[in-house]
Amino acid sequence: MTDALSASGLCKRYRSTWALRECDLALPAGRVIALVGPNGAGKTTLLRLTVGLLSPTSGSIEVFGSSPTTNTPQALARIGFLAQEHPLYRSFTVADLLHFGASLNIRFDRPLAEKRLASLDIPLNRKAGALSGGQQSQVALALALAKRPDLLVLDEPLSSLDPVARREFLQTLMGAVAQDGITVLFSSHVVHELERVCDYLVVLNNGCIAIDDDIETLLERHKILTGPRSDVHDPMLGTVIEATHSDRHTSLLVRDGAAIEGWQEQPAGLEDVVLAYLRGGVAMDRTKAAA
């Protein structure tokens, strides 16, 4: 099966700033993929390259096997994009926006968008500027989903939403994924909320890929070991991603470690794993599915 997104040696530079460096990616289709990383890690840059709004400085990126800058109506129709600020024309009514969407997109499914908005009690005759922030996000999402894209790209869709609006937004998104089997790629800072909705994770750190893996596999491969304080270099421990020491104990987050006598083992949470990789500045090895 063709990957939803593949990149090879992908680099992007803005003047003297390298936003992405030598990124290799192979993101499977039909998954909900979270893109995580600290401020300035390169997430927006990667998403804009994915939707063809930017071109690589060097290296390549393909979406479903084609360059996203091809710009044919067919290629563009396969990708939906919700930008970070999801701008809506504030003086337009929701109905105007749907009309606009239908005239610009060859696969636009207006009845689908109307049904979604009706189920959320968002009136079609209301001006976009008079909607709450959560409702505006829902309208932007309904417009993006009505394109019936094969890949939906969302840049920090949750950042401006309160917890209730966040939950509603994610429910709408998950409903669409279940119904249409689309691939979703979205960036976020909120790691603990991702485990419920995502099944694949990409972590960017300082323009480089730190993690690119299936979340279930990632959690199977990592664990926390706690034992007597020591400087451990035992190969049985696997790869030590992060070590913390108290007066009497050492706690290790390890990848592919075996059970060791005298050490207690605990499963690692997704946030533990992500933060350990970010703090340690390490990259996942590339043996993903081999584990």
Ligand SMILES: Nc1ncnc2c1ncn2[C@@H]1O[C@H](COP(=O)(O)OP(=O)(O)OP(=O)(O)O)[C@@H](O)[C@H]1O
């Ligand atoms: N138009 C631009 N001109 C110059 N530098 C830029 C431009 N856009 C981004 N950068 C730089 O590229 C790097 C990556 O930025 P990017 O916006 O992709 O990161 P991000 O992970 O999305 O950050 P955030 O989480 O803060 O939104 C940063 O150092 C940023 O300052």
